[in-house]
Amino acid sequence: MVHVEGVERTDGHMRVEVSTPSQLMGCPDCGVVAPSRGRRVRQLHDVPHGSTRVVLVxxxxxxxxxxxxxxxxTFTEQVPDLVAARxxxxTRAVAWAMEQLRREHATISGLARQLGIAWKTMWRGIKPVLEHLDGQEQRFEGVKSLGVDEHIWHHGDPRRKGPKELTGMVDLTRDEQGRVHARLLDLVPGRSKKACTDWLTARGDAFRKNIAVAALDPFGGYKAAIDEELADAVAVLxxxxxxxxxxxxxxxxxRRVQQATLGHRGRKGDPLYGIQTILRAGAENLTDKQLDRLATAVEADPAHEEVYVAWRCAQDLRATYRDKDATKGRRRAEKILDSFHTCPIPEVARLGRTLRRWREAFxxxxTTGRANNGPTEAVNGIIELHRRLARGYRNRTNYRLRMLLAAGGLTP
Incomplete structure (x- = not known):
């Protein structure tokens, strides 16, 4: 506990003088009662009061x-509730800064500017707290559903060491109301079976046995790791x-039909070029005018029929997930598995073969309450936001800790 001895306020600054009450103090090593050698002044940066910087003396x-x-x-008094050693x-300012980073999408530079300190000074106060929270294995308890997805943390910058791909591990466990409050568990270097396997192995048997569902993108490395380490879990594509x-x-x-019919890439005025955005939309979202444009482009050349068939196949695939009745949706999916691979259009046939390889996960x-990686993509959105706010990162360790705080993996 500290007492306020005086407050002095000037334009834009507040100076608060504090001290602890007098007490007997034993030597930390031998325990002998030590006589006082006076005091020394130490300046500490505290939470700003509005736009006013606060300094504790x-x-x-x-x-x-x-x-x-x-x-x-000689030795000096330490008050852990006030400030960390050296x-x-x-500590109050550190807690405030972490809350600003997590809830208000602040940056280290912005927080340092508000406190009137350097970036390194601000991060030096926050990083040990994050490392302490990161080391607590309790944060992995209660995870029953896992989302696995790749994440790119930089785009080929030679100053950054290690792989640019990271594997994001996200907790997708539902609460009693069936809602998912996704939180980032970790960002693992690399995008491979080994990266995923090593992380799952490090979590221990209790964690792995508790996982019932694992959602993933169609990457064989992740699927192999889940099949190997999470034998009791259901993999969901x-x-x-x-x-x-x-x-x-x-x-x-x-694009193939465009080249075959006109001999060049799409240009303004080409029928297929004019409907490329329409072909990417869901049929239920198209207006009558857009449907007329689609029909006109398809009828412009008999070869365009292939494009229309491929679009209908994509719409059928999309409809399996839109069906409110999961049983009917599964029947639609089974029909797709039985038919797509026999389609004379090679691209559709290839998609059909891919889905057949992933049949069980598809x-x-x-059968898993529509488990998916949607919340994982939402976590990726938070990560991307904070990376843009910080204008990128050069240190992967700092990047990982910051994103664990921002995306809920570390809770102060």
Whole structure:
């Protein structure tokens, strides 16, 4: 506990003088009662009062051990609730800064500017707290559903060491009302089976046995790691990525037919070029005018029929996830598995073969309460936002800690 001895306020600054009450103090090493050696002044940066910077002037007590055999010599009082040892930012200011980072999408530079300190000083106060929270294994307890997805933390900057791909591990556990409050568990270096396997192995048997559902994008490395380490979990192919594969097929067919009929890439005035955005939309979202444009473009050349068939296949794939009845949706999905691979359009047939390889994970969506990686993508959105606010990162360790705080993985 500290007492306020005086407050002095000037334009834009507030100076608060504090001290602790007098008390007997024993040497930390030998325990002998030590006489006082006076005080020394220590300036600490505290939470700003509105736009006013606040500086605590702590009159810190100093003692000297009277035992000549003790190697301690002099020592100063420590108040952990006020400030960390050798720190210059109060614990209250650190807690305030972490809340600003997490809730208000602040930046380290902005917070340092408000306190009137350097970026390194601000981060030096926050980083040990985040490292302490990161080391607590309790944050992995209660995870029953896991989302796995890749994340790119930089785009080929040579100053950044290590892989640019990271594997994001997200808690997708539902609460009693069936809602998902996604939180980032970790960002693992690399995008491979080994990266995923090593992380799951490090979590221990209790964590792995508790996982019932694992949602993932169609990457074989993640699927192999889940099958190997989470034998009791159901792997679910993410709906967003499946629909995306269907949309990509339509784009590929459109470009191929465009080249085959006109001999060049799409240009203004070309029938297929004019409907490229319409082909990426859901049929239920198209207006009558857009449907007329689609029909006109398809009828412009008999070869365009392939594009229309591919678009209908993508819409059928999308409809499986839109069906409110999961049983009917599963029946739609089974028909797709039985038919797409026989389609004469090579791109659609390839998609059908891909879905057949992922058959169990594809159909698992309809038997796991529609488990998907949507919340994982939302967490990725938070990460991308904070990366943009900070104008990028050069240190992956700092990046990981910041994103764990921003996306809920570390709770102060």
């Amino acid at each position: 702590w009159r810190q007590r100093v003692w000297r051990c009277p035992d000549p055999a003790c190697a301690r010599g 720190g210059s930012v109060t 993410d709906a967003f990525h499946v629909v995306k594969l269907g949309t990509q097929v339509v784009d590929e067919v459109r 159909l698992a969506y309809f």
